Each structure stands twice: as C-alpha cells, then as structure tokens.
Amino acid sequence: TETAIIENVKTFDADLAQKIVDEMFTWENLLTLDDRSVQVMLKEIQSESLILALKGSSQELREKVFANMSQRAAEMLREDLEAKGMVRVSDVEAQQKEILKMVRKLADDGQIVLGGQGDEGFV
Numbered sequence: 249t250e251t252a253i254i255e256n257v258k259t260f261d262a263d264l265a266q267k268i269v270d271e272m273f274t275w276e277n278l279l280t281l282d283d284r285s286v287q288v289m290l291k292e293i294q295s296e297s298l299i300l301a302l303k304g305s306s307q308e309l310r311e312k313v314f315a316n317m318s319q320r321a322a323e324m325l326r327e328d329l330e331a332k333g334m335v336r337v338s339d340v341e342a343q344q345k346e347i348l349k350m351v352r353k354l355a356d357d358g359q360i361v362l363g364g365q366g367d368e369g370f371v
Contacts, residue, residue: 273352273362275301275344279309281351285360286316289351299328301347304340 250272258265281289290298290313302310302325310329314322354360 269352273348275304275348276306276309277362278351279312281312281360281362283316285354285362286312288354288360289347290316292350292354293347295325295328297343297347299325299332300335300340301343302329303332303335304337304344 254265254269257268278286278289293301298313302313314325317325351360351362355362
C-alpha cells in the first residue's frame with residue numbers, strides 16, 4: 249500500500265513524494281532494524297561515511313552499530329569517531345540521508361526488512 253501511494257504521489261509531484269519518503273524513515277529509525285539488517289547495511293557503507301553519519305547520532309544508535317560489528321572493528325570505529333573532531337551539521341545530515349537512501353534500496357531489493365514493515369512475523 250505504501251509503495252502504491254508514493255508512486256501515485258510521484259506522478260503528480262516527484263519532490264513531494266521524496267519529502268514524504270524522507271520523513272517516513274529517519275536516521276534514528278535505524279534503531280528499529282534487526283541485527284541481521286544492520287549487518288547487511290554496514291557491509292554497504294564506507295567507513296568514512298559511517299563515521300561522519302554517526303557524529304550526529306544518539307548513543308543508543310551508536311551502540312546498536314557497534315554491537316553488530318566485530319569487537320576490533322567497533323573499537324576502531326569508536327577511536328575514529330573520537331579523532332574526527334567537530335564537523336558541520338549539514339555534512340552529517342547529508343551523509344545520513346545518503347545512507348538512508350541506500351537502506352531504502354536494500355529494503356526495496358528485499359535484502360533487509362525495515363522495522364515495523366509488514367504484519368508477517370518470523371519463527
């Protein structure tokens with residue numbers, strides 16, 4: 249239903265459709281991803297992109313990312329985050345938006361499941 253509605257809006261106003269999609273799934277919504285989906289997502293993200301995007305993230309989201317990496321990789325990422333220093337909010341938001349586009353594409357391709365999507369559970 250969601251896809252059909254967005255496609256219908258796109259025929260009338262592509263910019264509005266993109267704004268709706270952007271508001272439907274935000275950066276902090278990554279907390280709703282299951283661990284397997286986070287791991288798939290992390291394989292697709294360059295380290296520098298992840299560091300920049302995580303600069304503006306909650307500690308809870310950072311911990312979710314760290315928990316889905318090897319201990320060594322998580323420690324290196326923590327160190328890189330600390331060493332990065334101050335960055336522009338606009339740069340962080342732009343990087344987060346790019347990663348969210350990639351996450352939506354992974355979901356559209358069926359590689360990951362976005363939190364709260366569908367009524368069917370798994371056993």
